Amino acid sequence: MTELLPNYAAGRWQHGTGPGTALRDPVLGTALVRVDAAGLDLAEAFAFARDTGGAALRAATYRERAAMLMAVVKVLQSHRDSYYEIATANAGTVKNDSAVDIDGAIFTLGQYARWGDALGDVRALRDGGAVKLGKETVFQSQHLQVPRQGVALFINAFNFPAWGLWEKAAPALLSGMPVIVKPATATAWLTQRMVQDVVDAGVLPVGALSVIAGSSAGLMDQLQPFDVVSFTGSAETAGVIRGHPAVAQRSVRANIEADSLNSALLLPGEAPGSEAFHLLVREVVREMTVKSGQKCTAIRRILVPAEVYDAAAEAIGAKLAGITVGNPRNDSVRMGSLVSRAQLASAREGLATLLAHATVLYDGRNQPLVDADPAVAACMGPVLLGARDADAAQPVHDVEVFGPVATLLPYRDSAHAIALAQRGQGSLVTSLYGNDEAALAHTALAVAASHGRVHVVTPDVAQAHSGHGNVMPMSQHGGPGRAGGGAELGGLRALDFYHQRSAVQASPAVLAALGVPDLA
CATH class of the missing domain: 3.40.309.10 (Aldehyde Dehydrogenase; Chain A, domain 2)
Structure with missing residues (x-):
């Protein structure tokens, strides 16, 4: 029987308790590996990511988190050849097409690492300038962007198992939000291997990055008000996500990328x-x-x-x-x-x-x-x-x-x-x-x-x-209407999804003491 890939959740590697789903070579038809998430304690996994991974990320500055991203880049670069082998076997892509996914992911991570380094050693960002709230300047309003204190759940599509993870994870981790990724089952091997390599390298805080390779059942149920969910896939599934109580009742922030003609x-x-x-x-x-x-x-x-x-x-x-x-x-x-x-x-x-x-x-x-x-x-x-x-x-x-x-x-x-x-x-x-x-x-x-x-x-x-x-x-990825109404990337605009905007109303002296830069 083929190897059963482990999930990484709650800070440890765990196998599902079911028989698993076989991933196959789409050209040769042979079974490659199996994935399964049955029996995982999802409540524990989400709580650990929020409380342990999130706390560690938020304790770091933007520049320190940018350094983490650059360390991830180096890990992925060192294993690049093995990723190409997996892409060929599991996705049936020629080398140039694999590069779009794998090298595109590494390039995007590196770009956010450079942008994040320029934000400096701060833990919040100023959003625009201060404005007075009356005739006098003694009392003003300053908008800030602060990291959301939740978890970022990514439910990803089958076509980009590498880029689909890292183009979302780069701004999320830079923002201070831990990530749980659920890759599409058919091509989950590459996503799982990349997470495994990064976790084993120890370049991110424990709990900052988790992978659940198997069924998505129960994942949405774990989302709490300060969490976010980002989905790429069919409009039909997008509708299910929008109607889920986590989004419809608990106001979990949702980003959708769906069908596009x-x-x-x-x-x-x-x-x-x-x-x-x-x-x-x-x-x-x-x-x-x-x-x-x-x-x-x-x-x-x-x-x-x-x-x-x-x-x-x-x-x-x-x-x-x-x-x-x-x-x-x-x-x-x-x-x-x-x-x-x-x-x-x-x-x-x-x-x-x-x-x-x-x-x-x-x-x-x-x-x-x-x-x-x-x-x-x-x-x-x-x-x-x-x-x-x-x-x-x-x-x-x-x-x-x-x-x-x-x-x-x-x-x-x-x-x-x-x-x-x-x-x-x-x-x-x-x-x-x-x-x-x-x-x-x-x-x-x-x-x-x-x-x-x-x-x-x-x-x-x-x-x-x-x-x-x-x-x-550098440019926005997303679109209105049928395309899902979401927005990803676009430089530092991507950080907005993982931050909470808040207006601090205070004297100029207090606002100056905040000591945060502009979000350029």
Whole structure:
């Protein structure tokens, strides 16, 4: 029988008491390890994190906690090769896709360590300047940000087992909040191993970081008023979390990242063969195939002027034809597998829904797999769909296929293009492609209210831009409406979720004695 991975809770490693769930290689189908959380004393785990881990973190200054983050960076860097091996085996990703997850996580941690060091040796942050409360200056109000005295529960998605943990844990730990992470079962091995390496290295206070790899049953029940929960996953599960008594009655702070039908928009006037046209095609193919399209920020809808629809279909299809799919251990493979056969079935089901309202422009489903058995491997070649009547094809604006699938949609004019982008009912990101700075700026402002991030690509940034789907810690990650209404990262803005804002009303002398810096 395969190894049963231990959970780390209440300051000690613990095995679940059940048989566990096997994690499998999505290409070879072999069982790798098992995870189980049955029988854990969750009340003890949460209380220990709050009382022991939280107290130790809050006793440190921001600069001292930043040093802890940098120590975590060094631990992860020292084990980096083993993380790549786990990602290949458990997530079916090629090396470049594993880097997005693993190296992206390490980069984000390092960035927050540097930002935190600049905050200095203080334990609270000033939020804005003091303002007088009357005609005289003798009595003023000063807003502060102080660490919340609770625990941060992360319920994470399967697609980013490394980055999904650390992009949330970095600002939480820097803020002084202990973390309990519940990774998605299918790819929990990498998250569990990273936590194990950090715990064994002793670079964080005991109780500051815990992992529960198994069922999420009972976790929400443990949340108390000063705790926070951050969830990444389906809109259906997000609804359950929002309706849970912890959130609905105890006012636990909740951050949600859910479904997102992101778009890429080629501005009017960009003819086939133009640089902007080429940049759109390149980015669409990249976003369809990186991590086999299993990214919450991936391009799902491609909006182009009606007159270039056929040329765009041909150009995107030609590049997709060069994508080899199969076993990521083979160096010739460009795209690995989905994370499981269950996820493959889900992607196929979503694709079938879209096919009732769209036509296939490029079909990679029947191409031969490299070193992989199609009866076993969770592999799926990229599929480009098209709908000439973008208004009538409602499901393409409603259904997110979490795999290598995108739909090409023509628009009549700028107003129509903006309206189609907004049909996503709230998205994480849209990207704009063109040369006209004024038109790009106008469009960016028009779509900003329905998107968490607007990524503008012009020929002069062709080699410099960070990518439509690449989430950088300097920019906000999140989006309104369907995307969940949450917000992560965005530099030090991320700390706000883990702090309590409080107004201290006092004399200038007392306010000066607080001795806290601005939250820049």
